[in-house]
Amino acid sequence: MATDPLPIAQALIRCPSVTPADAGALDVVQRLLEPLGFGCERLVFGPDDYRVDNLFARRGSGGPHFCYCGHTDVVPPGDLAAWSDDPFAAVVRDGVLYGRGACDMKGGVAAFIAGLTDYLAAKPDHRGSISLLITGDEEARSVDGTARVLEWMQQNGQIPDMALVGEPTSRRVLGDTIKIGRRGSLTAWVNVHGKQGHSAYPAGADNPIHRLVAALAPLLAAPLDNGSEFFPPTTLQVTGLDVGNTTSNVIPAAARAMINIRFNDLHSSAALTERLHAALKAAGCRYEMRTECSGESFVTQPGPFVDGLSRAITRATGEVPKLDTGGGTSDARFIARYCPVAEFGAVGETPHQVNERASVEELRRLADAYRMILEEALG
Structure with missing residues (x-):
């Protein structure tokens, strides 16, 4: 890879963005996207005592329109004494990145930005559009985040043709699972x-x-x-x-x-x-x-979108992903009202845990997978 997701993930983790605080996390994302030609909209919703910052960014105006959805808010670190390091220091030790959000899901956002950067370097004249919906309200109320941004997108003609949520869906190894629905x-x-x-x-x-x-x-x-x-x-x-x-x-x-x-x-x-x-x-x-x-329950039936995801993931990881609908709820439940949506991301072993972590090598492979997903979606 030409672009390493590690420093991006570290910059995001070093923003202590416990919901609803943003702490500069979306500024990090915006600073990386604008030089790539993305127009960025900061959308703030919620009451005065619970203001939520969200980001919508888009490059291109035509179709097909591919949207990556994620969040930069995190849950509280809990007992600080139980952590091996400061949960917001983004320490790397023995090839592993430690910190709140490393797995869920600042690492995923960083991997997508890295993969996107490499994709655009190779395909500056790609067809269609790429957008990102990054919210600061996924881990708590989930009221003034993705749902509200989608309403704004619909009002402004920005609804995508397909959306990928970067939650950590892989179970044992990267690439073994795609979530195509939720109960x-x-x-x-x-x-x-x-x-x-x-x-x-x-x-x-x-x-x-x-x-x-x-x-x-x-x-x-x-x-x-x-x-x-x-x-x-x-x-x-x-x-x-x-x-x-x-x-x-x-x-x-x-x-x-x-x-x-x-x-x-x-x-x-x-x-x-x-x-x-x-x-x-x-x-x-x-x-x-x-x-x-x-x-409500939803499912995105296998077809061109899901099949393309599977091909890209197999190319990047060697795994043939299982199509799955297990687990709880995610922001995909809001997106399913507007367009086909699936979820794919890192191995979800340590979300919300003490010493939350992600393999640096896995983050780099995830960035490759996201690049290949864009190739499948947009050519």
């Missing part, structure tokens, strides 16, 4: 009302615990589905159950439950919400329920 996540908070009474005289009471258990039992008795082509079965977990009762001989007046459903592409959050309502009504519950969906 949806629905959380429900249920409050079932009953009638308080003495446990020795239950006929004069209405036990809300019994009704809540009766509502939950059929939901837990059998799987909600058997999975689909690219997804495992949907899972429903009761993650909280509380009555606030400290007395053994009192039937409480209310019972509360918290439920989380991780669902595949056979369901929508609206349909699952109705299923919960039906179960509660069937058990005769008097209740209130509040639900929140952090993201």
Whole structure:
């Protein structure tokens, strides 16, 4: 490689950009992109006490339009005494880069910029457009980051034809996994009302615990589905159950439950919400329920975009990547509303851990992979 991602990654790590602080991280990115011919827009969203800095940069105006998406915010380092080095010093030892964000995902952003630089040196007259959406609000609220920037992009005619999120998706070795989708996540908070009474005289009471258990039992008795082509079965977990009762001989007046459903592409959050309502009504519950969906399930079907990613990754790493939809949620859930999206990045062994780290050699190979991905996408 002509361009080394290591000094870029070190410069980013040395910015202590714990969400929502930017600490100069996006300035580093902007200073590298502008000499390459990118027009940069800094987009700041959020309330006065939680301002989030985001960057959208684009080179070219025609199609196809390829967008790389990432984040420069990081989680807090935690116990500083547990780190071998200052988490923001970006120390390299024995071929390994240490620091908060080395894996998730300042190393990935650096690798893309390095790969992009080499691609443009070889293909200054490339067809189409290249853009970067880099947010400072991925690790926390995820409200004033990628989702808001995408709204701005749509309003300004900047929606890409395809997008790649650089999260650390590789499992064992670089290149073994591409994420082409994610499960949806629905959380429900249920409050079932009953009638308080003495446990020795239950006929004069209405036990809300019994009704809540009766509502939950059929939901837990059998799987909600058997999975689909690219997804495992949907899972429903009761993650909280509380009555606030400290007395053994009192039937409480209310019972509360918290439920989380991780669902595949056979369901929508609206349909699952109705299923919960039906179960509660069937058990005769008097209740209130509040639900929140952090993201619907989505999948990018194999085709030219995904096939091109696979070819490039195999060329760069020698691995034939598995198409996967596992894990939690990512900012790809927002992007999927607008265009095909996939995720590919470093081996995700140490995100959010003490002594977070990334192999320097892996970062350089990742930069090569990103360069080859651009070659596949734009020629």
